[in-house]
Amino acid sequence: SITVLDGAGQWRSPDGLVEREASKVVMLVLPGRPDDRARLEAVRQAYKARFRQQSVLLVTRPACAGF
Numbered sequence: 001s002i003t004v005l006d007g008a009g010q011w012r013s014p015d016g017l018v019e020r021e022a023s024k025v026v027m028l029v030l031p032g033r034p035d036d037r038a039r040l041e042a043v044r045q046a047y048k049a050r051f052r053q054q055s056v057l058l059v060t061r062p063a064c065a066g067f
Contacts, residue, residue, distance in 0.1 A: 001029040011055070029065070 009023030030036045037060075044056045 003027040014054075029063075 003026070005025040005027075007023040007025045008020070010018055010020045013019050028040070030040075040058060044058060047053065047056050
């Protein structure tokens with residue numbers, strides 16, 4: 001499953017300035033396959049290249065969800 005939220009982000013550039021910009025928060029629920037991390041990293045790298053970003057935050061946290 002995927003959820004996309006609008007956000008207001010900020011980051012510190014290499015020259016020490018705080019930059020503010022509109023951002024997106026993307027939450028993914030993955031099945032727990034061995035290649036999940038590699039697939040996420042491929043998406044992060046593609047996003048960085050396309051939008052000329054220096055970094056893209058990744059937070060992982062195991063969760064248990066039931067229906």
